[in-house]
Amino acid sequence: MRNSQPETPVTSMGERPTRAEAGALTGVFESLRPDLLRFAHWLARDAALAEDIVQESLLRAWRSREALKDPGAARSWLLTIVRREHARVYERKRLELVPLDEIVDTHAGPRSRDPDGDVFALRHAIMKLPLEYREPLVLQVLGGFSTEEIARELELSSTAVLTRLFRARNKLRVMCGLAAAPDVAEGPA
Amino acid sequence: MNCAAARLAIGAEPNATSPALEEHLLECGACARFRTEMRRLETSIGRALSEAPPAAARARAGARTWTGWALAASVLLALSTVLALWLLHPTDTLAHELTRHVEAEPDSWISREHLDARSINDALRSEGLALELTSERIVYAHSCFFRGHYVPHLVLQTAAGPATLIVLKHEQVGGRRTFREDGMQGVIVPAPTGGSYAVLTRGGDERAAQQLQHDVRWLPAAR
Numbered sequence: 071m072r073n074s075q076p077e078t079p080v081t082s083m084g085e086r087p088t089r090a091e092a093g094a095l096t097g098v099f100e101s102l103r104p105d106l107l108r109f110a111h112w113l114a115r116d117a118a119l120a121e122d123i124v125q126e127s128l129l130r131a132w133r134s135r136e137a138l139k140d141p142g143a144a145r146s147w148l149l150t151i152v153r154r155e156h157a158r159v160y161e162r163k164r165l166e167l168v169p170l171d172e173i174v175d176t177h178a179g180p181r182s183r184d185p186d187g188d189v190f191a192l193r194h195a196i197m198k199l200p201l202e203y204r205e206p207l208v209l210q211v212l213g214g215f216s217t218e219e220i221a222r223e224l225e226l227s228s229t230a231v232l233t234r235l236f237r238a239r240n241k242l243r244v245m246c247g248l249a250a251a252p253d254v255a256e257g258p259a
Numbered sequence: 260m261n262c263a264a265a266r267l268a269i270g271a272e273p274n275a276t277s278p279a280l281e282e283h284l285l286e287c288g289a290c291a292r293f294r295t296e297m298r299r300l301e302t303s304i305g306r307a308l309s310e311a312p313p314a315a316a317r318a319r320a321g322a323r324t325w326t327g328w329a330l331a332a333s334v335l336l337a338l339s340t341v342l343a344l345w346l347l348h349p350t351d352t353l354a355h356e357l358t359r360h361v362e363a364e365p366d367s368w369i370s371r372e373h374l375d376a377r378s379i380n381d382a383l384r385s386e387g388l389a390l391e392l393t394s395e396r397i398v399y400a401h402s403c404f405f406r407g408h409y410v411p412h413l414v415l416q417t418a419a420g421p422a423t424l425i426v427l428k429h430e431q432v433g434g435r436r437t438f439r440e441d442g443m444q445g446v447i448v449p450a451p452t453g454g455s456y457a458v459l460t461r462g463g464d465e466r467a468a469q470q471l472q473h474d475v476r477w478l479p480a481a482r
Contacts, residue, residue, distance in 0.1 A: 236270030
């Protein structure tokens with residue numbers, strides 16, 4: 071069964087979940103909270119802000135819980151709400167300073183090549199990816215979203231999503247000391 | 260399928276495949292090697308992303324339980340408490356949040372990034388301050404979201420060890436204030452014309468913080 075779009079307004083009080091269903095939903099929310107927090111953290115790059123985003127997202131999700139028709143799809147439904155909440159925060163709090171992260175990108179060199187060193191370096195490298203590349207990558211790898219789902223969520227064409235995913239990984243290649251692959255043309259948004 | 264299309268497909272979805280891609284890879288060793296590299300990288304990306312957020316954030320998250328509408332009430336109560344604390348003890352709250360912020364970025368202390376001092380100083384100039392520093396002293400530099408603003412968060416090497424500098428252009432404090440919390444000590448220093456900066460260090464040695472404060476200079480003309 072397909073879920074309604076997140077945050078659909080409640081239209082019928084007759085469809086409200088029973089007390090037992092609401093209890094079960096609370097359990098689902100609680101069990102998914104670590105996933106949501108990790109997802110928000112990778113998007114926001116700040117643990118405290120990620121917590122705020124997840125908290126607000128869960129409140130929004132609870133208010134529009136009737137929109138969740140299929141409890142099995144709760145994870146992707148909640149991840150979508152978290153992503154939109156992060157986008158709201160991002161829109162409200164535009165960068166006001168010279169972005170130091172861009173300086174870090176420019177001057178950071180490759181790190182050690184041992185496996186743990188690679189993961190350590192990748193954590194930093196992913197954190198430094200611009201949001202336009204980090205967001206589809208996190209949606210794909212951590213959220214399990216398909217290219218088409220990411221395209222719908224980000225309001226891009228599938229080709230544009232593929233291009234951003236390619237560029238995200240290409241940047242990570244370079245940050246890990248591998249040669250960059252030739253760039254591809256940006257797909258139409 | 261040509262090489263450009265193959266590399267786009269591999270780079271976007273390293274573990275996906277298609278008959279056209281497999282056919283191309285049989286004929287193109289370079290693209291086949293590219294896929295091998297990207298699949299190896301993908302394993303590392305998966306490991307990197309699957310790691311949990313820093314311990315401080317997880318501990319706080321684990322302390323919460325969600326019980327229906329009680330959740331909304333608890334959030335309101337928490338907001339009221341935070342607001343009250345903020346109004347009654349603004350500097351204490353600021354110190355606590357600074358400590359939490361630094362705790363949430365534990366990698367900053369051990370980072371070894373190679374950054375250009377001139378670029379960093381150019382960025383800081385817009386914040387109204389200058390630093391006496393050389394490139395090799397800068398080990399970490401990010402714009403961090405803190406109290407509703409993006410603020411510069413630097414870790415600088417001093418003769419007495421690393422010290423964190425966070426520039427708080429939007430935080431007004433009444434006077435210089437020191438604090439200790441969770442094994443860290445810090446000082447919040449007001450600017451002559453508004454705003455402030457904080458220096459935090461770990462352990463009991465305050466020399467790193469003192470050295471860093473000597474290196475900071477406000478730029479009144481820029482404020």
